[in-house]
Amino acid sequence: MTFTTFHDDGSPARFTHPDLPEHPFLLQEGADTWHTPAHRWGTGFAITSRGSGRWAAGGGEVLPGLTLTVSRVEDEALTETYTWTNTGDTALTIGSLALSLPFRDVYDSAEDSLAKACHAHVWTGGSWAWVLAQPMSGQGPVLGTIVREGALWAYSIESRNIGSGSNVRGHVMVHVTDHARNPSAFGGQPELALAPGESSTLTLETGFHADVEAFLAATRAPLEIGSLVAETGATLTIADRAVTSATHGVQHVDLPGGSRTAVLFHHPQRELVERRVARILADHRPRHLPAPERHAFVPYDNDTGLTQTTNGWGDWTDGAERLGMPALLQQARLRGWGDRAAVDEALHGWAAFARTWLVAADGTVHRGSHLPEGKPRLYNFPWIAHFFADQFRLYGSAADLDLAALIIERAYDLGAQDHLLIGFPEVITLVAALLESGGQGDRATALRESLVKHAAHFAGLGHALPSHEVNYEQSMVAPLVTLLAVEGTHTETLATATRWLRAFGGPQPHVRLRDIGIRHWDGFWFGRNRQYGDVFPHHWSVLSGVALAQLGDTETAEAIFRANLANFFDDASATCAFVMPSCVEGVPGYRSDPLANDQDWVLTLWLRSTYQESLR
Secondary structure (H helix, E strand, O other): OOEEEEOOOOOEEEEEEOOEOOOOOEOOOOOOOOOOHHHOOOOEEEEEOOEEEEEOOOOEEEEOOEEEEEEEEEOOOEEEEEEEEEOOOOOEEEEEEEEEOOEOOEOOOHHHHHHHOEEEEEEEOEOOEEEEEEEOOOOOOEEEEEEEEOOEOEEEEEOOOOOOOOOEOOEEEEEEEEOOOOOOHHHOOOOEEEOOOOEEEEEEEEEEEOOHHHHHHHOOOOOOOOOOEEEOOOEEEEOOEEEEOOOOEEEEEEEOOOEEEEEEEEOOHHHHHHHHHHHHHHHOOOOOOOOOHHHOOOOEEOOOOOEOOOOOOHHHOOOHHHHHHHHHHHHHHHHOOOOHHHHHHHHHHHHHHHHHHHEOOOOOEOOOOOOOOOOOOOOHHHHHHHHHHHHHHHHOOHHHHHHHHHHHHHHHHOOHHHOOOOOHHHHHHHHHHHHHHOOOHHHHHHHHHHHHHHHHHHHOOOOOOOOOOOOOOHHHHHHHHHHHHHHOOOHHHHHHHHHHHHHOEEOOOOOOOEOOEOOOOHHHHHOOOOOOOOEOOOHHHHHHHHHHHHOOOHHHHHHHHHHHHHHEOOOOOEOOOEEOOOEEOOEEOOEEOOEEOOOOHHHHHHHHHHOOOOOO
């Protein structure tokens, strides 16, 4: 039974399940201060050949000659029927038609998120379409909205800007079509043609289900879709249809019954890595600078062909997340892939650059060579420590291993025990093993003891995870799972954190969405377009793959890694962000940002997770 609380205008204000009495599932006016009646459930807008208009939750006249009637019936579920009728005396073409479904997908804090927020997993596949609102705890019943009549072909996001920031998803708008604003989104948007007196109907059923599997069964899927990714030249079977491509990239596939999905074909791993290494060496270095700065790796604008200068922006520096590029070169070199001489020269040059500009004598890591910092950013420490550990593995200089250990020790001195740093458990494990094999057992033991204390600290926090750069996010929970898995003793906490992690990824039958952790700010921070909104897949979603691989779920992990290869193109160029919604704040999305920036972590972490090189 669905228990719905309604506003005076008849629109749902919250959905309450007796097992989750404090969970509203919807944004709450007053408590969620940026949410107002303008985006109540069932409000929306239309863009037509006769003009444009909005409606309140109860419907009514949208614009002269177009009316909306809304009926709602609550029984085992809430069934809503939205009927748009051309009441004019001429034909009407509807180019965009949107409904607000204001699910409470927010990160006020870890505790609030895990108690009162949900991940909105959106699937607008046409006549087969739904939204799954899963509690962020990954526990208890789920709320689902299913299309029973009509179709949804897109979704957009509103209320997502510098004012609302990175801790809110925004208002989810589902679209019968968004052709007027982004005709090519999601493989193509239809136009609705209504003759005088003709209507278009959308029926939604919203109710609770025991779990994700029960919800999926209720959607009455017209078919099962297995693998969504294959190497170029291979074949995927979708709805008894053989789909293949010789070109690396995402391909939309029409399905029976008026639906559509997308799959990915990608170059084989070694071929893609070698191509990408060549592009990094060719495009991503500021060769106009003197040594050692000319050996740095920087973002690259695919539209202009220019390297990107920092411009005072922390996510465009020549340090920090750009470490994914030299790290990828190392992974190629460890396997004997690519141009050995060119890679060796680049790695030695970058090491000299890093020692000069990025690492202080005491092991403190800087975000970039020319970026003022109020305090060190701890995220950067594990990445550069791992770089110097792998330099030691490649070239055998004891100074590199010593620096790797010093950076880890300095991170703990600066408070790393209170942070869930990406890659930290992995590099501690690696460096400790290297130290021990080199006769530095006491130093190795000290690092391992720090890791044990680190895991115990977070195991004791429960739901009260500290805020990082975002209050609560997938790239906090995935490192938590990895930390607990590597340390190995806090099994109950590990099981809980794993449930939290899996909830970030939805079950949508689309290569950019299935099991991919929700992230919705990286296009703004790392891209050139400065566009907030869902990024699918963002490269840090592979952290879920890293964590799940640690737990032995190699099938899901491999699918996540390979889905992220959508961030690379046939010529080995790349994008840092594919903004998924058809529009964000009215600006077209469903496009790749022109900046190649930090996406090479996809390949780096895939290689680190799936290939165990012998230690020197």
